[in-house]
Amino acid sequence: MAKKVIEALGIGKSFHDPITVKVLTDVSFSINAGEFVSIVGKSGCGKSTLLYILSTMDTSYEGELFLDGITMKDKKDGELARVRNEKIGFVFQFHYLLNEFNNLQNVMLPGLKFGKFTANEIEHNAYEKLKVLGIEKEAMKYPNQLSGGQKQRVAIARALINEPLIIMGDEPTGNLDKKNSDVVFNIFKELAEEYHQSLLIVTHDLDFAANTQRTITMEDGKIIGTDLP
Amino acid sequence: MKIKLTTQISLALLIARRRQTMVAAFGVTFSITMFITLLSFMAGLNDLLDNLILNRTPHVRLYNEILPSSIQPIARSTTYLDAYHFVRHVKPKNELLEIRNSEAIIKALKNDPNVRGIAPKNTVSIFYNVGAINLTGVINGIDVDAENRLFTFQNYVVQGETIDLKNTPNSIILGIGAARKMLAQIGDNIQITTSDGTRFPLKVVGFFQSGIEEIDKVQSYAALTTTQKILVKPASYITDIQIKLYDMTLAPILAKRYSMLFETEAIDIQTANAQFETGSSIRTLISYAVGITLLIVAGFGIYNILNMMIYEKMDSIAILKATGFSGRDLNAIFITIALTIGLVGGALGLIFGLGLSAVIGEIPFNTASLPTVETYPINYDLKFYLIGAAFSIITTYLAGYFPSKKASRIDPVDIIRGK
Numbered sequence: 113m114a115k116k117v118i119e120a121l122g123i124g125k126s127f128h129d130p131i132t133v134k135v136l137t138d139v140s141f142s143i144n145a146g147e148f149v150s151i152v153g154k155s156g157c158g159k160s161t162l163l164y165i166l167s168t169m170d171t172s173y174e175g176e177l178f179l180d181g182i183t184m185k186d187k188k189d190g191e192l193a194r195v196r197n198e199k200i201g202f203v204f205q206f207h208y209l210l211n212e213f214n215n216l217q218n219v220m221l222p223g224l225k226f227g228k229f230t231a232n233e234i235e236h237n238a239y240e241k242l243k244v245l246g247i248e249k250e251a252m253k254y255p256n257q258l259s260g261g262q263k264q265r266v267a268i269a270r271a272l273i274n275e276p277l278i279i280m281g282d283e284p285t286g287n288l289d290k291k292n293s294d295v296v297f298n299i300f301k302e303l304a305e306e307y308h309q310s311l312l313i314v315t316h317d318l319d320f321a322a323n324t325q326r327t328i329t330m331e332d333g334k335i336i337g338t339d340l341p
Numbered sequence: 342m343k344i345k346l347t348t349q350i351s352l353a354l355l356i357a358r359r360r361q362t363m364v365a366a367f368g369v370t371f372s373i374t375m376f377i378t379l380l381s382f383m384a385g386l387n388d389l390l391d392n393l394i395l396n397r398t399p400h401v402r403l404y405n406e407i408l409p410s411s412i413q414p415i416a417r418s419t420t421y422l423d424a425y426h427f428v429r430h431v432k433p434k435n436e437l438l439e440i441r442n443s444e445a446i447i448k449a450l451k452n453d454p455n456v457r458g459i460a461p462k463n464t465v466s467i468f469y470n471v472g473a474i475n476l477t478g479v480i481n482g483i484d485v486d487a488e489n490r491l492f493t494f495q496n497y498v499v500q501g502e503t504i505d506l507k508n509t510p511n512s513i514i515l516g517i518g519a520a521r522k523m524l525a526q527i528g529d530n531i532q533i534t535t536s537d538g539t540r541f542p543l544k545v546v547g548f549f550q551s552g553i554e555e556i557d558k559v560q561s562y563a564a565l566t567t568t569q570k571i572l573v574k575p576a577s578y579i580t581d582i583q584i585k586l587y588d589m590t591l592a593p594i595l596a597k598r599y600s601m602l603f604e605t606e607a608i609d610i611q612t613a614n615a616q617f618e619t620g621s622s623i624r625t626l627i628s629y630a631v632g633i634t635l636l637i638v639a640g641f642g643i644y645n646i647l648n649m650m651i652y653e654k655m656d657s658i659a660i661l662k663a664t665g666f667s668g669r670d671l672n673a674i675f676i677t678i679a680l681t682i683g684l685v686g687g688a689l690g691l692i693f694g695l696g697l698s699a700v701i702g703e704i705p706f707n708t709a710s711l712p713t714v715e716t717y718p719i720n721y722d723l724k725f726y727l728i729g730a731a732f733s734i735i736t737t738y739l740a741g742y743f744p745s746k747k748a749s750r751i752d753p754v755d756i757i758r759g760k
Contacts, residue, residue, distance in 0.1 A: 164754045169663060190667040197665020204757055208660035212353035222664040224346045270664070282757070 115145045117277045117310050122175035123165060125158075125333075135161050136173070136333045143278065143312055148304035150321040151314045153330035160282055162330070163314045167200055167280050168192045180277055197225055201271025201279040205286040207263040209255035215266045216242070216251040223273040234273070241269040245299060261292030268299060272309075279303070281313040285320060297323065347670070350661075351677035358650055365646045366686035368639035369737065373690020373729045374697055376632035380725045381698040383628040385718030387621045393552050394614055397492045399460070399583030400592045402613075403605045405440055407433050443579040446603050455586050455595060460487035462581040465568050470532040470540070471523045478519060480533070480561050482568025491585045494562075501527050501547020506564050513567070514547040518558030533571075541571050633732065640736035643682055647675060647744035651751075658748055659756035668749035675748045679741020680734065687733030691726055 119142040126134045135158045143149050153159045164170040166177065168184050171192070177184045179199060184192065196202075209218045216238055223234035242248040245265045247258075255263055264284065271279050281300075285293035297320055303309040304325070313324065321327045327339045355362050410433075415426045440446065443461065450459050463482040468475035485507045488494040495503045498514060506512050515525055525531055529545045543563065551557055563571075569578050584599075586592060592609035600607035611618070651658070658671060702719035 160758060164758070167663070169752075169754050190669060193662070193665050193667035193670070195665075196663065202660075202663050204660075204663075206656075206757075208656055208663075208757075210353070210657050210660070212357045212657075221350075221661075224343070224349075225665050225670070227343060274665075 116142045116178070117145050117180060118143045118166060118312070119178040119181075120162075120166065120175065121178075123162065123177065124174040125161060125165065125170075125172070134333060136165075139175070139330075139333075139335055141328060141335060141338070143310060145277075145310055146304065146308035148300065148311045148325045149313070149328065150324040150326070151312070151328045151330060152316060152318060152321045155316065157330045158333040159314045159330050163280055163282055163312070166312070167202065168195055197222055198274055199277040201274070201276035203264070203267050203271050203279065203281040203284040205283040207255070207260075207267045209263055209266055209270075211254060211256055214252055214254050215247070215258070218255065218266060219269045219273055222270060226274050228274075238269065238273055241272050242266070244272075245269050259292075261288055261295055264288060264292070264296055265299065268296070272303075278310040278312055281311070281315075283315055284313060285315065285317060293317070293320070347673045347677055351674050351681060354650065354654065354657075354674070355678055355681060358646070358653075361646045361649070362682060365639075365643045365682045366689070368642040369636075369683055369686025369733055370690040370693060372632070372635035372639040373687050373733050374693040375635055376729050376732070377691060377694025377725055378697045378701065379628045379632055380625075380728075381694070381719045381721060382701055382717065383624055384720035384722060384725070385702075387624055388720055389714060389718040391621055395610065397494075397497075397551070398610050398614060399492075400586040400589050400610045401584040401596045401599060401607055403440060403446070403582040403584070403599060403603060403607050404580060405438050406606045407438075408606075409433050438580045439574075440579050440582060440603075440605055442603075443582065444577055446582060446605075449603075450582070450584060450599075455588070455591060457585045457587050458487060458491045459585075460484055460491050460583045461565065461579045462583055463565065463568050463572075463579050464581065465571055466536055467571070468534045469519055469523055470534055475534060476519065476522060478516075478533070478559050478561060480513065480563050480568055480571070482563055482565040484565055488562075491583070497549055497551055498547045499550045501545075503547065505546035506562065509544060509546055511541075511543055511567055511570070512546040512563065513543040514549045514562040515545055516557040516560045517548045517550045518554060519561060520545070520548050522558070535571055539571070539573075543567070632729075636732050636736045639686075640740040643679055643737055643740035644744060646682075647679060647741055648747075650678070651675070651744055651748050655751065655756050658751050659753035662751070662753040663757065671751075672745045672749040675745035676738065676741050679737045679745070683733050683737025687730055687737075690733065691729055694726075694729065695721075 121140050123136055123139040124134070125136040126132050139162060151159045151162065161170070165173045168179070179195060184195070187195070209215070210221070213221070216235065219238040219241060220234050223229065223237065224231065229237065239248060239251060242251050245268060247262055247265050247269075250258055250262055250266070255266065258266065285296050288296060300311055300313065301323070304311055313320070315321055328335055329337045329339065409429070410431045413426060413429050413431055415421060415428050447459055447461060450456050461484055465480045465482065467478050467480055469478045483494070485494070485503050489503055499517065501514060503514070506514055513531070515523070515531075523531060525545050527545055527547065530542050531545060533541050533543060535541065549557070549560070549562060551560070566576070569576060572578065586595065589610060593611055596607040596609035599605070661671060662668075698719045698721065701717050704717050706714060706717045708714065
């Protein structure tokens with residue numbers, strides 16, 4: 113059996129303001145190394161909430177979360193930040209690149225924070241990542257000089273820089289047109305197939321989901337089904 | 342987190358908001374400049390005013406005063422030990438103001454390691470004869486060399502040379518106020534009358550201006566030997582022994598000790614001139630208050646700009662947190678921004694402060710009462726620069742503290758989900 117990179121056991125979450133609303137109920141699933149998984153569901157079904165719990169950014173939940181076999185319960189803010197830095201790569205709907213830095217520096221930032229390699233090595237790695245994503249020509253430009261699709265690719269390169277255990281995406285193609293969506297999807301697919309990168313993507317784009325290895329469908333805060341293509 | 346990365350991110354954010362950064366730094370620069378200038382000028386002025394008196398005031402002065410006996414006979418009676426004594430009939434003795442055994446005292450003081458120098462002095466009350474009228478006056482008999490060395494006497498002699506007092510027999514340096522009334526010129530002979538009616542001619546060799554008009558109208562200086570001659574006293578006749586110490590703060594203790602030891606009255610500079618200390622300290626207090634107020638205002642400017650920056654950079658803060666920067670890292674980034682503004686603004690402020698005080702120090706400042714002063718007085722004390730530097734860092738740190746705390750507490754989920 114393959115190694116589990118993420119395992120959720122009975123995750124539940126409620127919002128208490130102004131009245132208690134249960135948004136997630138007893139969500140349990142796991143993702144194996146190298147798997148390309150998507151979560152689909154209608155707006156408000158709790159899929160994004162689940163993703164933020166899995167990403168360790170949201171810490172108020174019930175149940176247990178294991179990343180790489182280690183529980184995330186009772187970890188301090190600083191420790192969780194390190195887990196995010198070293199083990200998780202993020203791609204959001206919006207690119208969130210820092211306009212003060214050029215694209216190469218944007219990709220390098222999490223690597224510099226990690227501090228495992230020297231600045232020169234990180235620069236080299238970052239350039240390699242951009243090359244894989246086909247935007248090495250834009251390395252010295254600034255984010256506001258790029259198109260939406262290119263920015264999203266820089267954001268993916270940034271997510272890859274620390275060789276994360278898993279890449280998490282929250283509607284990564286939500287802001288893109290069909291052509292760019294396909295480009296981004298193909299990148300994810302390539303990462304999964306050629307580099308055996310684990311991916312967990314939240315989307316409401318059913319075409320996108322249909323092409324992933326496994327689709328988890330959610331409704332009203334519960335998993336209602338898992339489809340293998 | 343590595344300091345290099347923190348500074349790199351901080352500088353990028355600073356440069357992105359170049360104009361606001363400059364305004365904030367300028368606020369600090371301005372306040373530090375004014376702080377330094379204000380304090381240097383105020384301290385210079387304080388020194389000037391204090392020196393007017395303090396330079397010419399001995400740290401300890403030994404003298405005799407006509408006093409009643411401190412123990413009245415009834416106090417010696419055992420019968421009335423617990424009673425209130427109101428019978429005080431023993432009046433002051435007819436004593437001389439002379440310090441007895443002055444030569445031995447001077448010799449003892451010269452061997453005292455606390456003493457920097459001694460200037461013996463005697464004072465004669467006289468009348469200046471001007472035609473038909475007499476003006477009251479005082480002649481101080483001084484040791485010219487000691488007086489020059491310890492009390493910068495030569496600085497106050499506006500015409501003539503102090504050395505002439507020693508070299509010309511029966512000479513006098515007249516107070517400028519008295520000289521004007523007497524229409525005296527250098528080289529003139531004037532007449533004085535002592536309190537017992539003796540007339541005495543003296544040759545004017547110089548004019549003296551203290552800056553305090555009341556003194557200049559009355560006081561004059563002559564050599565010790567001249568005054569002894571006027572009074573018909575021996576060479577040991579001295580009424581005052583002026584002592585300068587190495588450490589002025591020891592004056593009150595030493596005054597008490599000398600008083601006991603030499604059986605004379607002794608007064609220390611702190612007691613004699615308490616009002617100058619008070620004036621100086623209040624002026625200093627006011628300058629500090631104004632300077633620190635300026636800095637606090639500059640601090641609010643920095644606070645504002647950091648707050649704006651945090652609102653503007655919410656997205657950047659969120660993604661930095663999402664990619665593994667902890668709250669502490671973000672705190673460090675924004676504190677670095679605040680401190681950079683403080684350091685750059687503060688350093689410029691110190692330089693401009695030095696420049697502005699130097700400019701003020703060149704402005705001519707002539708006043709009749711201050712003969713030795715030609716430009717505005719400035720005190721270039723390193724202390725002010727250290728305080729200025731410390732305060733610029735402390736205020737900017739405090740100004741950065743709360744916004745940084747806020748940045749470190751931002752929940753990235755709120756920002757990212759809000760899109």
